[in-house]
Amino acid sequence: GENVEQHPSTLSVQEGDSAVIKCTYSDSASNYFPWYKQELGKRPQLIIDIRSNVGEKKDQRIAVTLNKTAKHFSLHITETQPEDSAVYFCAAPKTSYDKVIFGPGTSLSVIP
Amino acid sequence: DTAVSQTPKYLVTQMGNDKSIKCEQNLGHDTMYWYKQDSKKFLKIMFSYNNKELIINETVPNRFSPKSPDKAHLNLHINSLELGDSAVYFCASSQGGTGGREQFFGPGTRLTVL
Numbered sequence A: 001g002e003n004v005e006q007h008p009s010t011l012s013v014q015e016g017d018s019a020v021i022k023c024t025y026s027d028s029a030s031n032y033f034p035w036y037k038q039e040l041g042k043r044p045q046l047i048i049d050i051r052s053n054v055g056e057k058k059d060q061r062i063a064v065t066l067n068k069t070a071k072h073f074s075l076h077i078t079e080t081q082p083e084d085s086a087v088y089f090c091a092a093p094k095t096s097y098d099k100v101i102f103g104p105g106t107s108l109s110v111i112p
Numbered sequence B: 001d002t003a004v005s006q007t008p009k010y011l012v013t014q015m016g017n018d019k020s021i022k023c024e025q026n027l028g029h030d031t032m033y034w035y036k037q038d039s040k041k042f043l044k045i046m047f048s049y050n051n052k053e054l055i056i057n058e059t060v061p062n063r064f065s066p067k068s069p070d071k072a073h074l075n076l077h078i079n080s081l082e083l084g085d086s087a088v089y090f091c092a093s094s095q096g097g098t099g100g101r102e103q104f105f106g107p108g109t110r111l112t113v114l
Helices: none
Strands: A004-007 A010-014 A019-025 A032-038 A045-051 A056-059 A062-067 A072-077 A086-094 A099-102 A106-111 B004-007 B010-013 B019-025 B031-037 B043-050 B053-057 B064-070 B073-078 B087-094 B109-113
Touching (some): A004 A086, A019 A106, A032 A062, A045 A056, A045 A062, A099 B043, B004 B087, B019 B031, B019 B109, B043 B073, B073 B087
Parallel strands (some): B010 B109
Antiparallel strands (some): A004 A019, A019 A072, A056 A062, A062 A072, A086 A099, B004 B019, B019 B073, B031 B043, B087 B109
């Protein structure tokens, strides 16, 4: 069945350190892997995504790596800043109907 | 210019009442969604419409009825509200099609059932 897991569920890092959040999925048909950031009281917003024909994608301080064989992908944030504090969701859409299964979320706290 | 808008932003009501939430997107997308986010922050899909046609209907009580008058609008009507319906409801839209697309979320409607 469909299942998307995220680890860890909470993460606390010192400002300037790196943060890594891992997502595993079960549906091998998935080929699009987005990460969304939700600040407190706000809407989720896409921060980076990757497609299955690419192993890694980087955008300034954030990067996503994909291991399709192992069915997991990870979000990497370097040089963390207090404004990175938020809940991060991975997702693994079922492409045939655009149904998006979100992971349970990771609450990241960056301590100044 | 607001891409995906929802009204109302807050909704406080008594158990047993009927209420509606409205959503509009001006992005020209053909797929719209309703999500429920509970107090533990889980984001769960409820419904999806593609060009006014229902394509995803998760295991949601039939007290919840979505309606899409056109592809820019997706409303959610809830009958006989229960305490467990308290949550934040997000509308979203995407340009559908295979391969997956970014979802654009509305600001959310915080529903509190007393």
